[in-house]
Amino acid sequence: MTQTIPAPRIAHTLTVGENFIDPLGFHDANPRFSWQLPEGTKKQSAYHIQVKVDGSDAWDSGWVKSDQSTLIPYGGALLQSRQQVEWRIRFRDQGNIESEWSYPAHFEMGLLCNSDWSAQWIRAVENTPQTGPDAPSEPASWLRRSFKLSGPITQARLYVTARGLFELHLNGQRVGEDHFANGWTGYHKRLDTLTYDVTDHLNNDENELQATLGKGWYAGHLGWSNSAGQPEGKYGRNPELLLQLEVRYADGKRQTITSDEQWQGTNDGPILSSSIYDGEDYDARRPVANWQPVLADASLGQARLTPKPFAPVRIIQTVECYEITEPQPGRFIFDFGQNLVGWVRLKFPIQHDQKITLRFAEMLKADGTLYNENYRSAKSVDTYIAARDGTALWDPHFTFHGFRYAELSGLPQGVRPFKNWLKARVLHSDLPRIGTFTSSHSQLNQLQSNIVWGQRGNFVDIPTDCPQRDERMGWTGDAQVFCATSLFNYDSHAFWKSWLGSMRDDQLANGRVPHVVPDILYDGGSPGWMDAATFIPWELYIRTGDIQVLIENYVMMQRLVRWYRSKCVDGLPAKVVGFGDWLEPYAENLKGTTSFDILSGAYYIRSTAILAQTAQLIGRSDDAQRYAQEASAARKVFVERYFDADGKLQNATETQTSYLLAYGFDLVSDELKQKITPHLVRLIRQADTHLRTGFLGTPLLARVLDEAGEGELACELLFKQTYPSWFYPINQGATTMWERWNSYSHENGFGDVGMNSFNHYAYGAIGQWMYERIAGLSPDPAHPGYKHFFIRPLISKQLTSANAQLLTPYGKAASTWELADGKLVINVTVPANTTATIQFPDGRADQTVEAGNHRFESKRQA
Ligand code: BGC
Numbered sequence: 001m002t003q004t005i006p007a008p009r010i011a012h013t014l015t016v017g018e019n020f021i022d023p024l025g026f027h028d029a030n031p032r033f034s035w036q037l038p039e040g041t042k043k044q045s046a047y048h049i050q051v052k053v054d055g056s057d058a059w060d061s062g063w064v065k066s067d068q069s070t071l072i073p074y075g076g077a078l079l080q081s082r083q084q085v086e087w088r089i090r091f092r093d094q095g096n097i098e099s100e101w102s103y104p105a106h107f108e109m110g111l112l113c114n115s116d117w118s119a120q121w122i123r124a125v126e127n128t129p130q131t132g133p134d135a136p137s138e139p140a141s142w143l144r145r146s147f148k149l150s151g152p153i154t155q156a157r158l159y160v161t162a163r164g165l166f167e168l169h170l171n172g173q174r175v176g177e178d179h180f181a182n183g184w185t186g187y188h189k190r191l192d193t194l195t196y197d198v199t200d201h202l203n204n205d206e207n208e209l210q211a212t213l214g215k216g217w218y219a220g221h222l223g224w225s226n227s228a229g230q231p232e233g234k235y236g237r238n239p240e241l242l243l244q245l246e247v248r249y250a251d252g253k254r255q256t257i258t259s260d261e262q263w264q265g266t267n268d269g270p271i272l273s274s275s276i277y278d279g280e281d282y283d284a285r286r287p288v289a290n291w292q293p294v295l296a297d298a299s300l301g302q303a304r305l306t307p308k309p310f311a312p313v314r315i316i317q318t319v320e321c322y323e324i325t326e327p328q329p330g331r332f333i334f335d336f337g338q339n340l341v342g343w344v345r346l347k348f349p350i351q352h353d354q355k356i357t358l359r360f361a362e363m364l365k366a367d368g369t370l371y372n373e374n375y376r377s378a379k380s381v382d383t384y385i386a387a388r389d390g391t392a393l394w395d396p397h398f399t400f401h402g403f404r405y406a407e408l409s410g411l412p413q414g415v416r417p418f419k420n421w422l423k424a425r426v427l428h429s430d431l432p433r434i435g436t437f438t439s440s441h442s443q444l445n446q447l448q449s450n451i452v453w454g455q456r457g458n459f460v461d462i463p464t465d466c467p468q469r470d471e472r473m474g475w476t477g478d479a480q481v482f483c484a485t486s487l488f489n490y491d492s493h494a495f496w497k498s499w500l501g502s503m504r505d506d507q508l509a510n511g512r513v514p515h516v517v518p519d520i521l522y523d524g525g526s527p528g529w530m531d532a533a534t535f536i537p538w539e540l541y542i543r544t545g546d547i548q549v550l551i552e553n554y555v556m557m558q559r560l561v562r563w564y565r566s567k568c569v570d571g572l573p574a575k576v577v578g579f580g581d582w583l584e585p586y587a588e589n590l591k592g593t594t595s596f597d598i599l600s601g602a603y604y605i606r607s608t609a610i611l612a613q614t615a616q617l618i619g620r621s622d623d624a625q626r627y628a629q630e631a632s633a634a635r636k637v638f639v640e641r642y643f644d645a646d647g648k649l650q651n652a653t654e655t656q657t658s659y660l661l662a663y664g665f666d667l668v669s670d671e672l673k674q675k676i677t678p679h680l681v682r683l684i685r686q687a688d689t690h691l692r693t694g695f696l697g698t699p700l701l702a703r704v705l706d707e708a709g710e711g712e713l714a715c716e717l718l719f720k721q722t723y724p725s726w727f728y729p730i731n732q733g734a735t736t737m738w739e740r741w742n743s744y745s746h747e748n749g750f751g752d753v754g755m756n757s758f759n760h761y762a763y764g765a766i767g768q769w770m771y772e773r774i775a776g777l778s779p780d781p782a783h784p785g786y787k788h789f790f791i792r793p794l795i796s797k798q799l800t801s802a803n804a805q806l807l808t809p810y811g812k813a814a815s816t817w818e819l820a821d822g823k824l825v826i827n828v829t830v831p832a833n834t835t836a837t838i839q840f841p842d843g844r845a846d847q848t849v850e851a852g853n854h855r856f857e858s859k860r861q862a
Contacts, residue, residue: 009038009040009041009093009097009099009100010038010090010099010100010101010102010103011035011036011037011038011069011089011090011091011099011102012035012036012038012102012103013035013036013811014033014034014035014087014088014089014102014103014105015033015034015035015105016031016032016033016034016085016087016105016107017031017032017309017494018309018310018493018494018497018544018546019034019432019491019493019494019809020107020494021105022105022106022107023107023108024107024108024110024195024196024197025108025109025110025159025193025194025195025196025307025308026107026108026109026110026307027110027112027306027307027308027309028079028309029078029079029080029109029112030073030074030078030079031073031074031079031085031107032071032072032073032074032548033049033071033072033074033087033089034069034070034071034072034809035069035070035089035091035102036069036810036811036831036832037069037091037093037810037811037832037833038099038832039832040832041091041093041094041832041833041851042093042094042832042833042850042851042852043067043093043094043832043833043850043851044066044067044068044069044091044092044093044094044832044833045065045067045091045092045093045094045096046063046064046065046066046091046092046096047061047063047064047066047068047069047072047089047090047091047092048060048061048062048063048064048089048090048091049061049072049087049088049089050087050088050089050101051074051076051085051086051087052085052086052087053076053079053083053084053085054083054084055084058076058077058085059074059075059076061075063092067833069091069810069833070545070785070809070810071545071546071547071548071785071809079109080109080112081109081110081111081112081113081116082108082109082111082116082157082246083108083109084106084107084108084109085106085107085108085109086104086105086106087104087105087106088101088102088103088104088105089101089102090102108195109307110159110193110195110306110307110308111159111193111195111244111305111307112306112307113305114300114304114305116159116305117159117242117244117300117305118244118256118258119242119243119244119258119259119260120242120258120259120260120261120296120297120298121163121240121241121242121259121296121297121299121300121301122143122240122241122242122259122260122261122263122265122294122295122296122297123141123143123213123238123239123240123241123265123294123295124141124142124143124213124238124265124266124267124292124294124295125265125292125293125294125295126238126267137272137273137281138215138220138221138273138274138275138278139267139268139269139271139272139273139274140212140213140214140215140239140267140269140271140274140397140398141212141213141238141239141265141266141267141269142210142211142212142213142265142266142267142269142288143210143211143213143241143259143263143264143265143294144208144209144210144211144263144264144265144291145208145209145257145259145262145263145264146206146207146208146209147207147208147209147257148205148206148207149202149203149204149205149207149247149249149255150205150249150255151204151249151250151251152204152249152250153199153202153204153247153248153249153250154199154248154249154250155197155199155247155248156197156198156199156201156202156245156246156247156248157195157196157197157198157245157246158170158175158195158196158197158198158243158244158245158246159193159194159195159243159244159245159246160182160193160194160196160241160242160243160244161182161191161192161193161194161242161305162182162211162213162216162218162239162240162241162242163187163191163218163219163235163236163239163240164213164214164215164216164218164219164220164236164238164239164240165180165181165182165213165214165215165216165217165218165239165397165398166181166182166211166212166213166214166239166241167179167211167212167214167397168196168209168210168211168212168243169209169210169211169212170198170201170202170207170208170209170210171201171202171203171207171208172208173201175196175198175201176194176196177314177315178194178312178313178314179312179313179314179315179397179427180216180312180313180398180400180460180461181194181308181312181313182194182308183308183312183313183461183462184216184217184461184462184474184518185501185502185505185518186502186505186506186518186519187217187218187235187236187303187518188235188301188302188303189302189303189304189505189506190303190304190306190501190502190505191242191303191304191305191306192306192307192308192309192498193242193305193306193307193308194307194308194312195307198245202247209243209245209257211241211243212269212271212397213239213240213241214239214271214274214397214398215233215238215239215274215275215398216239216276216398217234217235217276217518218233218234218235218236218239219233219234219235219236219237219238219239220233220274220275220276220277220398221233221275221276221277221278221378221470222234222276222277222520223470223473223520223521224377224470234520240297241259242259242300242305243258243259244256244257244258244259245257245258259296260296261293261294261296263293263294263296264291264292264293264294265291265292265293265294265295266288266289266290266291266292268286268288268289268290269286269287269288269289270282270283270284270285270286270287270288271397271398272286274396274397274398274399275379275398275399276398276399276400276472277377277378277379277380277399277470277472278378278379278380278381278399279358279379279380279381279382279383279396279399279401280382280383280396280397280398280399281382281383282382282383282384282385282394282396283385284384284385284386284387284392284394285352285353285385285386285387308498309494309497309498309501310429310431310494310495310497310498311429311430311431311494311495312429312430312461313427313428313429313430313460313461314427314430315342315425315426315427316426316427316428316430316456317425317426318345318423318424318425318426319336319337319338319340319423319424319425319426320336320419320420320423320424321334321335321336321419321420321422321423321424322335322336322337322419323335323337323419324416324417324419325368326416327364327367327368327369328369330409330410330411330413331369331407331408331409332407332408332409332411332416332417333364333368333369333370333405333406333407333408334405334406334407334408334417334419334422335404335405336403336404336405336406336424337404337735338404338424338453338735339362339402339403339404339453339457339734339735339736339758339759340402340403340404340424340426340453340456340457341400341401341402341403341426341427341428341456341457341458341460341467341468341759342400342401342424342425342426342427342428343382343395343396343399343400343401343424343425343427344358344382344406344422344423344424344425345393345394345395345422345423345425346358346384346392346393346394346395346421346422347391347392347393347394347420347421347423348391348392348417348418348421348422349390349391349392350386350389350390350391350392351386351389351412352386352387352388352389353385353386354385354386354410354411354412355383355384355385355386355410356383356384356392356408356409356410356411357381357382357383357407357408357409357410358381358382358383358384358406358407358408358422359372359380359381359406359407359409360372360380360381360401360402360403360405360406360407360468361403361404361405361407362374362402362403362404362405362468362736362758362759363404363405363744363750363758364405366749370405370407371750373750373753374468374469374750374753374756374757374758375468375469375470376469376470376471376753376754377470378468378469378470380399380401380403380468382396382399382401395425400427400460400467401467401468402457402466402467402468402469402757402758402759403424403468404735406422406424408421408422426456427460428456428457428459428460429459429460429461429495431459431490431491431492431494431495432490432491432807433489433490433491434488434489434490434491434806434807435488435489435490435771435804435805435806435807436803436804436805437488437767437770437771437774437775437802437803437804438802438803439774439775439799439801439802439803440799440800440801440802441719441798441799443719443727443730444718444719444770444774444798444799446730447726447727447730447766447770448767448770449735450729450730450734450735450736450737450764451485451489451737451761451764451766451767452489453735453736453759454736454737454759454760454761454764455482455485455486455489455490455761455764457736457759458759458760458761459486459490459492459495460472462474462499462502462517462518463478463479463482463483463486463495463496463499464478465478465757465760465762466739466757466759466760467759468757468758468759469757473516473520473521474499474502474516474517474518475515475516475529476503476513476514476515476516476517476524476526476529476530476532476533477515477526477528477529477532477579477582477695477696477762478695478760478761478762479499479532479536480528480529480531480532480535480536481528481695481696481698481699481762481765482761482762482764482765483496483532483535483536483539483540484539484543484765484768485761485764485765485766485767485768485771486761487539487540487543487544488767488768488771488804488806489767491807493540493543493544493546496536496540497540497546497549497552499517500533500536500537500540500549500552500553500556501552502517502518503517503532503533503556504552504553504555504556505518506518506519507533507556507559507560508524508525510563510566511559511560511562511563511566512524512525512530512560512563513525513529513530513531513532513533513556513560515529517532525563525576525578526578526579527573527576527578527596527599527600527602527603527604528578528579528581528599528603528695528696529578529579530560530578530603531560531603531606531607533553533556533557533560533607534557534560534561534606534607534610534611534614535606535607535610537549537550537552537553537557537614538550538610538613538614541617541784542779542781542784542785543779543784543785543786544784544785544809545784545785545786545787545809546785547617547618550614550617550618551618554611554614554615554618554620557607557610557611557614558611558623560607561604561607561608561611561627561630564576564600564603564604564607564608565604565630567600568604568634570637571633571634571636571637572597572600572601572604572634572637572638572641573597573600573601573604574597574600575596575597576596576597576599576600577596578596578599578600579591579695580592580594580596580599580694580696581593581594581599581655581657581693581694581695581696581697582694582695582696583694583695583739583740583755584655584657584692584693584694584697585690585691585692585694585723585724585740585741585742586692587694590755592655592657592694593653593655594652594653594655594657594658594694594696594697595652595653595655595658597652598642598652598658598661599657599661599696601634601637601638601642602638602661602662602665602667603665604634605631605634605635605638605665605667606665606666606667608627608630608631608634609627609628609631609665609666611623611627612624612625612626612627612628612630612631615627635667635668638662638667638668639667639668639669639672642658642662643662643668643672643675643676646675647668647672647674647675647676647677647678647679648676648679649676649679654679654683655683655692655693655697656680656683656684656687656691656692656693656697656701657692657693657694657696657697657700659676659679659680659683659704660680660693660697660700660701660704661696661697661700662676663676663677663680663700663704663707663708664700664703664704673708674708677708677709677710680704680705680708681705681710681713684713684717689713689716689717689720690717690720690722690723690724690725691717691724691725692724695762695763698762698763698765698766699765699766699768701714701717702714702717702718702766702769702773703768703769703773705717706769706773706794711773711794711796712796712797714769714794715794715796715797715798718766719796719798723741723742723745724741724742725741726763726766728741728742728745729741729742729743729744732744732745732746734758736758736759737759737760737761737762737763737764738757738758738759738760738763739755739756739757739758739760739762740755740756741763743756743757743758744758770804771804771806772792773792773793773794774793774794774796774799774802775793775802775803775804775815775816775817776790776791776792776793776794776802776804776815776817776826777789777790777791777804777806777813777814777815778790778791778792780837785808785809785810786806786808786809786810786813786831786834787810787833787834787835788834788835788836788837789808789813789834789836789837790836790837790838790839791815791826791828791836791837791838791839792838792839792841793815793817793826793841794841795817795819795824795841800818800819800820801816801817801818801819802816802817803815803816803817804816805829808831808834810831810832810833810834811831811832812829812831813829813830813831813834813836814827814828814829815827815828815829816828822859823857823858823859824841824842824857824858824859825855825856825857826838826840826855826856826857826858827853827854827855827856828849828853828854828855828856829852829853829854830849830850830851830852830853830854831851832851833851834851835848835849835850835851836848836849837849838854838856840856840858842858842859844858
C-alpha cells in the first residue's frame with residue numbers, strides 16, 4: 001500500500017498592509033501582517049510571528065492565543081525608511097496542532113519622510129516659444145544626467161516622483177512598467193513616491209539617467225475653467241522631477257545621485273504635446289536636443305512625500321481589432337469590440353515624414369463615422385510623424401482615451417490597413433482581480449461584464465466618474481455608490497484607502513467634502529456625494545475588516561456630521577442644495593424630483609449613524625452615545641415631518657427614492673417600514689414596473705425591495721428589458737455601464753451630448769446585490785472581512801443557476817446554486833479560519849458551517 005506524505009501544513013499567502021506580497025517601497029512604518037491557513041484547517045487557535053529587520057531579530061510575538069489571521073499589528077519599534085524586513089509565521093489549529101514555520105516573506109520600506117530626500121526639484125527651462133501649425137503646445141520635457149560608479153555594486157534603489165508625470169530610462173532601459181505612476185493626489189499636500197530596484201540596470205562605470213516629463217494632471221488641461229492652451233495648470237505650470245538614486249557598493253560604501261543642478265533639460269523633442277484629455281502629438285523626426293542646464297529648487301515644498309500606498313497604473317491587457325471599416329475615404333475605423341480605456345499601439349509600415357492621425361470614440365454614428373461629441377472639450381487625438389521609412393512602433397506616453405473605436409487616417413492613397421496595425425492597450429490601476437459572478441442568464445452576465453469594464457476604465461489611479469470627456473475626476477457620489485461593488489471585483493482596499501487620504505487632505509475648512517477628490521472644483525456640499533466620507537470607510541471596514549480605515553477617517557466623518565448639524569433648522573438640515581437624485585429618468589432637470597431636504601435629511605442621519613457605530617468600534621463610547629442620540633432625534637423629526645400614519649410620504653413630492661432612503665437607511669421603524677412598502681410598490685407599478693430613480697436611489701432599489709419581502713419585484717426590475725432598466729443599454733449594444741439608461745437607443749439615437757458618457761460606473765452599483773443575493777455571498781458586518789459570512793441566495797424565476805467566487809482575506813469563498821431535476825443544489829466554499837451561515841431559500845432552518853466545501857440539496861423552492 002502506498003502512503004501519501006501529507007504536504008506540510010504551513011501558512012501561505014503572507015501579506016503586509018493592505019494585501020501586499022513582498023512589496024518594495026512599502027509605506028507603513030507600523031505594518032500589519034496577514035496570512036492564509038492551509039486547506040483542511042478549520043480554525044486557528046494561536047499564532048506566532050517572527051520579524052527580522054535588516055537581518056537582526058526585531059520582534060517575536062511569542063505564541064498568541066487568537067483566531068485572528070489578518071491585519072495583526074507589528075509589535076516592534078516603528079520601521080524606518082529603507083529597512084528590509086523578513087517575517088514568518090506559524091500557527092496552531094483547532095486541535096492545537098502546531099504547524100511548521102511558513103516560508104519567509106519580505107518587504108522593504110520606501111522613503112517615509114521628507115527629510116530622507118536630499119534631491120532638489122528640477123525642471124527644464126522653457127525653450128523660446130515656436131510658432132506655426134506644428135509648434136508644440138503642451139510639450140513634454142526631458143531631463144538627463146550622466147554619472148560614474150566606482151566599482152561593483154550590490155544594491156541600487158531609485159526613489160522618484162514628479163509634479164506632473166514621468167517616465168524614466170536608465171542606460172536606455174525603461175525603469176519599471178508603470179504609467180502615470182505617481183498618480184493624482186493633491187500635489188501641494190501629498191506626493192506619492194515610487195521605489196524601483198535598479199541594481200541590474202547599472203554599469204560599473206558610465207551611466208545615464210533620462211527622464212521624460214508630461215504635464216499630466218498637475219500642469220495640463222484639466223477641468224473646465226482651464227481650457228487647452230492656457231498656460232496655468234490646476235496645480236502648476238511646468239512639470240518637475242524629484243529623484244534619488246541610492247547605490248551600495250560591494251565594499252559597503254554608498255553613493256547617492258540626486259536630481260540637482262548638475263542635470264540638463266530641454267523641451268525640444270518628439271513629444272510636441274501630451275495631455276490627459278487632448279491626446280499626444282509625436283514627431284519622431286525631432287530628436288531630443290538643445291540641452292540646457294536645468295532650474296533646480298532646493299526647497300522640497302509643503303507636500304508630504306510618502307511611498308505610493310497602492311499599485312500604479314499598468315498595461316493590463318491588449319485587445320485585438322476585429323473589424324475595420326472605411327465610412328469615409330481614407331478614414332479607417334478599427335473596432336475593438338469593447339469600450340475600454342487606454343490607448344492604441346501602432347505597428348505598421350510607414351514612410352518618412354508621413355503623418356498619421358488617430359481619433360477615438362466610444363460609439364459610431366448611423367453613417368459609421370465616429371461619435372465623439374460627448375468628449376466635450378477633450379480633443380483626444382493622437383498624431384504620429386515618422387522619421388524614416390520602415391516600421392513605426394509607437395505607444396503614447398501621458399494621455400489616455402476612453403474608446404471602442406479608433407480612426408486611422410493619413411495613410412498614402414490606396415493603402416488599406418491590416419487589423420494588426422493597431423492594438424488597444426488597456427490601462428488601469430493594477431489591482432488583483434478577486435471576484436467573479438456568473439449565472440445562467442446571458443444578459444445578466446453581460447451586465448456583470450459591463451460593470452467590471454466600467455470599473456477597469458474608471459480606476460485609473462483614482463476612482464473617476466468617466467474616462468473619456470473633459471472630466472475624469474474623482475466624483476465622490478459616484479464612488480460612494482460603487483465602492484461596495486468594486487470590492488467584489490478587484491482588491492481595491494489599498495486603492496480606496498489612498499483616495500480617502502486625498503479626501504481628508506482636501507476636506508473643506510467648514511467640513512464639507514468636495515464634489516471631486518482630489519479637489520479641482522473647490523466646491524462641495526452635495527448630500528450623497530459628501531457622504532463618501534462616511535459610507536466608503538464603512539464599506540471598506542465591513543469588507544476587509546480593516547479597523548484602521550475607521551480610525552484614520554474618524555475626524556473627517558465628525559467634521560462632515562458637524563457641518564450637516566450646522567445646517568439644521570428644527571432638527572434637520574434645510575436648504576442644502578446639491579446634485580439631487582442625479583439623472584432620474586423622465587425628470588425635467590438633471591437633479592430629479594426627490595426633495596433636496598429629504599436627501600440632506602436622509603444622508604445626515606445615515607452618516608451620523610455610521611459615525612456612531614464607528615465611534616463604538618474604535619473605543620469612543622461617549623461619542624458613540626452622543627451620535628446615536630443625535631441620529632435618533634433626527635430620525636424622529638424625519639418620520640414626523642415626512643410620513644403620515646399610513647406610511648405615505650407627506651410634505652414632499654412622492655418619489656421612489658424618498659421611500660428607498662427611508663427604508664434603506666433605517667430612518668423609520670420596522671413597523672413603519674411595513675407601511676411604506678406598499679407605497680413604494682405602488683409608485684413602481686404606476687411607472688409600469690420601472691424604476692424612476694437616479695444616482696442615489698437606484699443603488700438602494702433591489703436591496704430595499706428584497707428586504708421588504710418584494711424580492712420578486714426586485715428581480716422583475718433587474719431583468720426588465722425596456723427603458724429605464726439595466727438591460728435596456730445591453731439591448732442597445734452596451735459593453736460598459738452608461739451614464740444614462742438611454743445614452744443611446746436604436747430608436748432615438750444619442751442623448752444630450754452635454755452629459756453622455758458610455759463608461760460611467762454609477763449604475764453598476766447593482767453588482768453588489770448580484771453577488772450578495774443573486775449568487776448569495778454576503779459579508780456579515782458583525783464579523784467584518786468575511787471572518788463570518790452569509791450564503792443567502794435568492795432563487796429568482798429568471799435563473800436556473802448563479803455563482804459567485806471571492807478571494808476574501810482568508811482565501812476563496814464561493815456560493816453556487818443550481819436548479820436541476822426539480823432540486824435546488826447549493827455548493828458553498830468556506831475558507832480556513834472562517835465560518836458561514838446558510839440561509840436557505842426554501843425556509844429550512846439556518847445552518848452554520850466551518851471551513852471546507854459543502855453541498856446542500858433541497859426540494860425546489862415553491
Ligand atoms: C459627473 C457625474 C457626477 C455629477 C455631479 C457629472 O458631470 O459625470 O458622474 O456625479 O457631475 O452631479
